[in-house]
Amino acid sequence: MLTINVKIKNQQGTTISRKIRDKNSIPCIIYGKNIKPISVVLNHKNFVLLTKKNKRILQNTLNILINEKKIKVKIQAVQYHPCNIKIIHIDFMQL
Numbered sequence: 001m002l003t004i005n006v007k008i009k010n011q012q013g014t015t016i017s018r019k020i021r022d023k024n025s026i027p028c029i030i031y032g033k034n035i036k037p038i039s040v041v042l043n044h045k046n047f048v049l050l051t052k053k054n055k056r057i058l059q060n061t062l063n064i065l066i067n068e069k070k071i072k073v074k075i076q077a078v079q080y081h082p083c084n085i086k087i088i089h090i091d092f093m094q095l
Helices: 016-021 044-053
Strands: 002-005 025-031 039-043 061-066 069-080 087-094
Touching: 002 044, 016 025, 025 044, 039 044, 039 061, 044 087
Parallel strands: 002 061, 025 087
Antiparallel strands: 025 039, 061 069, 069 087
8 A cells, every 4th residue: 555645734725725836746635534624735746656656546545644643545536737737636535
């Protein structure tokens, strides 16, 4: 099972998300039945490399590592920029 390292996103809002994307990162959210939604940031380059190595990453179960804590998730939705292939947001659902 793949493990992805993420950082917690402390601030919310459109302006903050744009700044995150400008730094070549992806704003993401983790949600599920037993947890409150957690906003996180993922490195765009690392995620793209993972998807190239593992074509079925969108269907597989992943581990998200946040501050030494693992959360088992599945990718629920991926949003792409309408004019290029850059990912602008990912939704992870806790299993």
